[in-house]
Amino acid sequence: MTDRDHVNGARLSGNGRGRRDGVAEGPPIPEQATVLRLPRPDRGPAGEPDGAREPDEAGDPESHGASRGTGTGAEPATAAQRGESGEHSRSGEPRRSQGASIVRFPGAATTEERWAHSGQDGRTDAVPEVLPESLAEAVAFLANRLTGEYTVDEFGFDADLTEQVIAPALRVLYDKWFRVDVRGAEHLPERGGALLVANHSGTLPLDAAMTALAVHDNHPGDRFLRILGADLVFQIPVLGSLARKTGQTLACSSDAERLLGRGEFVGVFPEGFKGVGKHFSARYKLQRFGRGGFASAAIRAGVPIVPCAIVGAEEIYPKLGDIKPLARLLGLPYFPVTPFFPLLGPLGAIPLPTKWTIEFGEPIEVDGCASDGDPMEAFTLTDQVREAIQQMLYTRLERRRGVFGG
Numbered sequence: 001m002t003d004r005d006h007v008n009g010a011r012l013s014g015n016g017r018g019r020r021d022g023v024a025e026g027p028p029i030p031e032q033a034t035v036l037r038l039p040r041p042d043r044g045p046a047g048e049p050d051g052a053r054e055p056d057e058a059g060d061p062e063s064h065g066a067s068r069g070t071g072t073g074a075e076p077a078t079a080a081q082r083g084e085s086g087e088h089s090r091s092g093e094p095r096r097s098q099g100a101s102i103v104r105f106p107g108a109a110t111t112e113e114r115w116a117h118s119g120q121d122g123r124t125d126a127v128p129e130v131l132p133e134s135l136a137e138a139v140a141f142l143a144n145r146l147t148g149e150y151t152v153d154e155f156g157f158d159a160d161l162t163e164q165v166i167a168p169a170l171r172v173l174y175d176k177w178f179r180v181d182v183r184g185a186e187h188l189p190e191r192g193g194a195l196l197v198a199n200h201s202g203t204l205p206l207d208a209a210m211t212a213l214a215v216h217d218n219h220p221g222d223r224f225l226r227i228l229g230a231d232l233v234f235q236i237p238v239l240g241s242l243a244r245k246t247g248q249t250l251a252c253s254s255d256a257e258r259l260l261g262r263g264e265f266v267g268v269f270p271e272g273f274k275g276v277g278k279h280f281s282a283r284y285k286l287q288r289f290g291r292g293g294f295a296s297a298a299i300r301a302g303v304p305i306v307p308c309a310i311v312g313a314e315e316i317y318p319k320l321g322d323i324k325p326l327a328r329l330l331g332l333p334y335f336p337v338t339p340f341f342p343l344l345g346p347l348g349a350i351p352l353p354t355k356w357t358i359e360f361g362e363p364i365e366v367d368g369c370a371s372d373g374d375p376m377e378a379f380t381l382t383d384q385v386r387e388a389i390q391q392m393l394y395t396r397l398e399r400r401r402g403v404f405g406g
Helices: 003-008 061-067 079-086 111-116 133-147 159-177 206-218 231-235 237-245 253-261 293-301 324-330 345-349 375-398
Strands: 033-038 101-106 181-183 194-198 225-229 265-268 305-311 357-360
Touching (some): 194 375, 206 225, 225 253, 231 237, 293 305, 293 375
Parallel strands (some): 181 357, 194 305, 225 265
Antiparallel strands (some): 305 357
16 A cells, blocks of 8 residues: 555555555544645546535545545546645635545644634734733833923922832832721822821831822822921932932921912921930830921911821831941931841841831811911910820720731
8 A cells, every 4th residue: 555545545446446445544533623635536436427426524534435536547636637726825725626525634723713713803812902001001101201201390209200110119018018007098188288297106217108108099089198308318319319209398387388388288297306216115105296387387378187197117126226426427316226237237127017007087177277377376286286196096006906916
């Protein structure tokens, strides 16, 4: 038996009929298979005209063996006799000769089957029609950076950079490390100017960044908190520029009143370095609130004050001591000593994963205060805000289950 006999599926005999001479039955033919079409000879067996037998569409070996033969004992038809059987149509499928038989081999699906699993434009379902939203936003952000098509306000605030780069990085600490729980978000003003006043702690001022993110992520309008920072923050080369870009500005009355007059939501930490750098034994005990400058600014701008209590920040760097000579050498208000710093070096700068709670209290209105700058009214309002925050801290600490479990 020659290879050509195998291709045709039967040995050719003198009487023109195909016989099954020891041709083994093949395996079942799968549904999806590559199609090889062979031409039907001009005359069928025993002088039957073309088309007398239907081509075996299912690829049955028995039908193939009975239907292939020249009827004259000659060799099978050549490529020239097959005509267009070796050419391909525009769809990529071989051209079908008149009355050609079909032999299916395991392999790829036909063009029609491939198009059945693709869209109208020929793309498969595995290829997305558009980029993911996060990737599209990242591409747009980079394009705007390269072309300079982004805005920065007069204070240096870059809302696009804060939204796309800074906030996602802070959310790792916010969600995974500190697991911040926010209470009283309904007290955040929907619009218009307002002044948020919070306690300050933690040796390093991470509470300011977490509070700003809590306001943005829990406000229905995604408002940004414009924090008033100390002069030292803006004197540090990299940190100062980053603080400006995230919306912070100097803690002075003029800047505060300008922001409030524009309808911004401003944040202030009146304890300053006295609060953030206090000894661990004095945790959650509010320090002096300065000279009441924030209260005077709120009175003159006629905006409400939102008290805010932060629980959990006191324990991230338990301050046990202060190396004052080194602090003076470096120009810092203090050089902290904690259980892990500077003993463990850079590893000691990793904050402890305490459970945080940030609570926003009911706004305190200033409508009844005179706007002529009466210092006594400012002092009274300052004490009222300080007392409200201290009571919120005590209440939250009583409900606290643990430092690390909340």
